[in-house]
Amino acid sequence: MDFASQIVTIAAVVVGALTTYVVTALNDRSRHKREVARQWVDRKLQLYTGYAGDIKQLVILARQITALHGLHDAAPGVDEGKALALLDEAETRRSLTYEAVRMLGDTQTIRATGELNDAVHRLEWLARGKLDADPDTWETCWQLYTEAANTFHESVRRELGVPGAFLPRLVDRGAGPRPTLPIADRPQPVDPSRTEEAEQGGAGVDGSDQRGTKPR
Numbered sequence: 001m002d003f004a005s006q007i008v009t010i011a012a013v014v015v016g017a018l019t020t021y022v023v024t025a026l027n028d029r030s031r032h033k034r035e036v037a038r039q040w041v042d043r044k045l046q047l048y049t050g051y052a053g054d055i056k057q058l059v060i061l062a063r064q065i066t067a068l069h070g071l072h073d074a075a076p077g078v079d080e081g082k083a084l085a086l087l088d089e090a091e092t093r094r095s096l097t098y099e100a101v102r103m104l105g106d107t108q109t110i111r112a113t114g115e116l117n118d119a120v121h122r123l124e125w126l127a128r129g130k131l132d133a134d135p136d137t138w139e140t141c142w143q144l145y146t147e148a149a150n151t152f153h154e155s156v157r158r159e160l161g162v163p164g165a166f167l168p169r170l171v172d173r174g175a176g177p178r179p180t181l182p183i184a185d186r187p188q189p190v191d192p193s194r195t196e197e198a199e200q201g202g203a204g205v206d207g208s209d210q211r212g213t214k215p216r
Contacts, residue, residue, distance in 0.1 A: 040104075041160055047100050048156045051113070054094040058120050059145065061087045065127035071138040087127065094120070105159070112148070112155040119148040146170070 064078040065087070101113050122141040125131045150168040157166055
């Protein structure tokens with residue numbers, strides 16, 4: 001092999017090695033970016049679900065307390081003093097998770113979170129008696145909360161790349177009194193003895209049929 005051929009061979013080996021190195025480095029860098037992005041998605045998912053849970057606890061407590069005030073017909077089932085103390089604790093947790101959302105969330109999610117905070121604060125103020133309260137005010141504030149919660153959930157799904165269509169919560173769900181059937185239209189309890197008689201062809205326990213005659 002002459003000198004020129006040796007140079008060509010060496011150059012080809014060098015080029016091949018450099019190409020392999022560059023491709024490997026690019027693949028490693030891309031893999032690292034994907035891993036970091038996945039970790040951020042996991043952390044955001046944990047953060048957003050924690051914040052949503054804190055919001056939900058605030059809303060439940062506010063709903064129970066306002067039920068005691070007669071603003072809607074939801075069953076309160078809670079002592080007001082204890083509920084207000086729990087409301088203070090829930091508000092502290094919400095405030096802490098909100099700061100984390102502001103650090104990690106994108107612009108649209110942060111704005112949606114701020115609107116949700118405002119809506120929940122209205123419910124909280126109704127529970128604490130800081131707003132003039134009546135059933136219409138409660139229903140309006142509840143609808144604003146539901147709309148803000150839908151916006152927040154939709155924004156989080158968009159930011160995290162959750163597949164599938166978003167199904168929003170009904171705006172008027174839980175806002176006002178729930179419809180009930182009139183007493184005459186409510187299902188009546190079934191008498192087991194009558195069911196047994198019907199299965200036996202109409203015969204009663206004492207051997208008589210439904211018309212009071214003896215069977216033949």
